[in-house]
Amino acid sequence: MATQASQLISITPGSTEPIYRQLVEQVRRLVAGGQMAPGDELPSVRELASSLAVNPMTVSKAYGLLEAEGLLARRRGLGMLVAERPRAKAGSSSQAERSALLRPTLERAAREARELELDPDTVLTLFTHILKEQS
Template structure:
């Protein structure tokens, strides 16, 4: 389930973000408790708690004392907006810098993107 060099708590947080983004988890939906998460995935409860705390800090989840963690209203839109910004800065800006280094013109890039969008 959890693989790669990234810490498990970050993998858990990303998994939950993806579930919010794809609609598997909707605003107001309760997420598993840290104990349930730890038992299900055989991890330390503190690891799950760290992931949930991160998502609370980001505003993706909120805690109802004594009841559990829930998906925040507007979480999907917030995540989409953040991902869109990251998409441009991390992927497009990098691709454009590489294109310039390879001598690919702006017109070539626009043509390629336009052609790809039609597929």
């Protein structure tokens, strides 16, 4: 499963967002969106750093932050795994967690729409169209 996870994770080198933050956000999204489930193994620090061509310390920092927030768990001899989450918490806040993950992306899109001087109705129509296209 770690190989599959490494294929789902990518970075944007020219982004203003630091690479470790990109990794943290992507793992959060993969877990919140159900592409990674509790118990799924993540690639080792070395494996992911090599596949993304980044410093292993960058991956280690991202994994450490995710472990500190309880999203990942370190298991001796197995590496990092998606942590088990209490059912009540996962069931009740799953929608809120996913919405919170989407908010920064929508804020950037809204800022860009304002810069392009697009009216809200046009933007919402376009967004609705894109959502339906991808389904």
